[in-house]
Amino acid sequence: MSGLASWSASERLAELGIVLPVAAAPVANYVATVRTGSLLVVSGQLPLIEGRLAANGKLGGGITVEAGAAAARQCMINVLAQVQAALGRGCGLGSVKRVVRLGGFIACTPDFIQHATVMNGASDLAVAVFGEAGRHARSTIGVPSLPLDAPVEVEALFEIESW
Template sequence: MADVNYEERLAALGITLPEAAAPVANYLATSRTGNTLIVSGQLPLVDGKLLALGKLGQDVDAETGVACAKACLTNVIAQAKAALGGDLSRVRKVVRLGGFIACTSDFTAHAGVMNGASDLAVEVFGDAGRHARSTIGVPSLPLNAPVEVEAWFEVD
């Protein structure tokens, strides 16, 4: 089990994890094989509503995009916790984050937006939160969300 209490870190950051959302189509919210836990892409839902709507570079500014990426990662962590029987101490490492940024064709600040999720991963999980990452711009996301984040964890 982890030497650090991730729940305490979340509380210190003022983050209360929501209930893990049920999938809205024919897929699993999480999938585990061996010590790998994969969390399907999560949207920036806060209290059941999207934090913002639209595209970066058109409807959503970069600062709001960063907040959306943080909200996405909060939902990723909630999914991981649910998959681990409510025990976040079973997380050994955040292996990889994947970020999808709905944006205009001339928007190029994807990395800065995705830093919202990456920075939060390190704030919550410390060195175990340092991860590989891909961030890509896309023309649209489900429900007109501006950001979606998926994750791979190494777990006990």
């Protein structure tokens, strides 16, 4: 199953035209991933592309819902890069049995209410890459600000195969 899952996730990424970036190093006193048993927790990822934010600002205050969804998708790409780095190039995404949960933080104005639509940028990519195993539980909340003035941050929990 591991080989098939790895091939499928890799093939789906290629079909989507996605090349995973080098996983970003933590910028404070935390680690990017923690593995405990069959779970892999990925710390919140920002919509960084080559070290720069893909967008900055708040939803409802200059950032469109479409730009927010694109930022959430980029966050998910960065989550997948962390999974790849944590599990290694040999098995990496092929070790993912299920996307268990995504958590989305949306920097927004107090009257913004389309959090779910923005977070679908990450959720849709999880399903596109992992198929049914990419369907997950999710929380999405609005916050007044995020690091570096990012509009979105996404964290994740994966079930992975035992080594």
